[in-house]
Amino acid sequence: MMMKDHLSLEQVAIEFPAPGGPFRALDKVNLKIEEGEFVSLIGHSGCGKSTVLNIIAGLHRATEGGVILDGKEVNEPGPERAVVFQNHSLLPWLTAYQNVELAVKQVFGRKKSRAETRQWIEHNLELVHMGHALDKLPGEISGGMKQRVGIARALAMQPRVLLMDEPFGALDALTRAHLQDSLMEIQARLNNTVVMITHDVDEAVLLSDRIVMMTNGPAATIGEILKVDLERPRDRLALADDSRYNHYRAEVLRFLHERHRRSETPRVVVDNPAPDAEAAGKSAA
Numbered sequence: 001m002m003m004k005d006h007l008s009l010e011q012v013a014i015e016f017p018a019p020g021g022p023f024r025a026l027d028k029v030n031l032k033i034e035e036g037e038f039v040s041l042i043g044h045s046g047c048g049k050s051t052v053l054n055i056i057a058g059l060h061r062a063t064e065g066g067v068i069l070d071g072k073e074v075n076e077p078g079p080e081r082a083v084v085f086q087n088h089s090l091l092p093w094l095t096a097y098q099n100v101e102l103a104v105k106q107v108f109g110r111k112k113s114r115a116e117t118r119q120w121i122e123h124n125l126e127l128v129h130m131g132h133a134l135d136k137l138p139g140e141i142s143g144g145m146k147q148r149v150g151i152a153r154a155l156a157m158q159p160r161v162l163l164m165d166e167p168f169g170a171l172d173a174l175t176r177a178h179l180q181d182s183l184m185e186i187q188a189r190l191n192n193t194v195v196m197i198t199h200d201v202d203e204a205v206l207l208s209d210r211i212v213m214m215t216n217g218p219a220a221t222i223g224e225i226l227k228v229d230l231e232r233p234r235d236r237l238a239l240a241d242d243s244r245y246n247h248y249r250a251e252v253l254r255f256l257h258e259r260h261r262r263s264e265t266p267r268v269v270v271d272n273p274a275p276d277a278e279a280a281g282k283s284a285a
């Protein structure tokens with residue numbers, strides 16, 4: 001696969017106004033992401049993961065440094081960077097189809113004919129296995145299904161970068177596993193560049209090409225980057241017994257627990273749906 005650098009964070013720092021003077025949440029964040037790469041951000045609660053994602057999304061402006069996407073500086077939100085949040089954020093009065101349609105019309109306007117628009121919306125909902133529920137309202141479908149629609153909406157914008165802020169965090173373990181598998185399948189087909197925040201160590205290892213581990217704030221930065229050299233497609237059951245998989249998992253846990261331990265209990269989920277979950281230890285906290 002041909003890969004080239006296309007997204008880079010250069011010397012990113014951000015300060016938020018605070019009563020005692022500016023609060024420096026991030027400092028000297030440097031990261032280069034290649035096209036088609038799947039990168040996850042992991043770190044203790046409050047270290048600044050969402051802030052990094054929001055800066056890439058153009059929702060926050062860096063105080064110092066900046067983000068370059070395909071040679072252009074990012075300074076506002078744009079459809080080439082679609083965001084999927086933890087809580088779906090669908091409009092409740094619109095059906096699954098109409099929620100995706102809204103985004104498609106915003107991005108493509110009149111560039112697609114009516115027939116093409118319809119086909120494109122259906123295609124994206126089918127990608128996430130929601131082709132059977134086009135006319136359902138968000139209130140009529142489960143949390144996992146809503147999240148699928150949110151992902152379809154983001155994919156339908158044909159973004160160059162897919163930004164996901166704990167997209168499966170609110171779901172039960174089984175639904176989460178299904179959606180992780182769907183996401184891997186879609187990414188293999190479309191070769192999207194993905195930046196995903198997660199608190200789930202298994203999710204990070206299973207999905208990522210690289211895991212970016214952040215230090216605690218204030219002035220949080222990238223502590224270590226772990227390259228996950230596991231061939232794709234990846235199979236969660238086969239990997240549960242794979243020593244390399246367990247090594248990567250242990251590396252992330254070591255980083256979170258030894259190097260950057262906080263006095264309070266870190267919000268880290270180790271929720272392995274594989275049969276050896278008992279042996280591996282249910283909770284990282």
Ligand SMILES: Nc1ncnc2c1ncn2[C@@H]1O[C@H](COP(=O)(O)OP(=O)(O)OP(=O)(O)O)[C@@H](O)[C@H]1O
Nearest residue numbers: 016017025043044045046047048049050051052217
């Ligand atoms: N708009 C803001 N104004 C002031 N401070 C902010 C703002 N947004 C974030 N912060 C602060 O910046 C730091 C990083 O927050 P952020 O939400 O990015 O962390 P996080 O790693 O995503 O946390 P979590 O894992 O709990 O979601 C925190 O100390 C937070 O209080």
